[in-house]
Amino acid sequence: MPLPAPRPGLVIGYEFLYREDAAAGRENAARPHPCAIVLVVGDHPGERVSVVAISHSPPAASAAHDYMRLTAADARQMGLDSGDHWVNLRDINSFDWPGYDLKPIAPGRSYVFGRMGRTAFERLVAALRARRGLKVLDRR
Template sequence: MALPDPQPGLVISYSYLWYHEHRAGREEGLKSRPCVIVLAIDQQDDGRTLVRVVPVTHSPPADPDVAIELPQRVKQHLGLDAGRSWVVVDEVNDFVWPGYDLRPIAGTRHRVAYGFLPPRLFTNIVTRARDLWRQGRGKAAARN
């Protein structure tokens, strides 16, 4: 399987581990879902790339401040379903690329990337996430 370079704004298929699952002792996500790469850092010392992703979910957020709805046009561009979806920005998974939890997109055998978010939407996601983390409202599950 040819893997794309992990670039910010790329939406990938990933077995996301929710923070509450991580806190309960789970080590694996329950299902694959689209996730947005918000950070990719090449490590000088060992050549590995550390990646941070935020999840996409169909569940409406209990707190609207912690999620940004994906516009239908963007969902169509990425090849996602027609249901409403939100990018959750107050929690992340961190892992070394490519990691064990990348998954082929349903209906494909080798693709793990849906495509890129529009730059303005991606900037809004990163800005909202940064603001929440600065307020101490961020949660991370390291998956290394």
């Protein structure tokens, strides 16, 4: 299956490594998650891509400020199922495209779920900018 060109707003299958897992010494994620590309730097080949994870798991009340809830319409446009979805604003993974952690969304299928709509992507960028000092987990 052909690899897509990495573009901000593209929602891909990726083995996202959370900071707690990295701190525990894990180098690989437990499973792939839908992830939104938030930044692409460089030219092909060798683009540097930064992603945030999208999850069904609601945040604890004490961590709600670390997440952005997606609307049902946002989720549909991104190719996600009809359940509730939250974007993790606390953790960012960065890697050289395509990277070994890029995963198809199902066996024999594409790597792409869909694309964030403009409004959802602008909300995401604004939320990330408001969180200055984020640490990016380098997955090279």
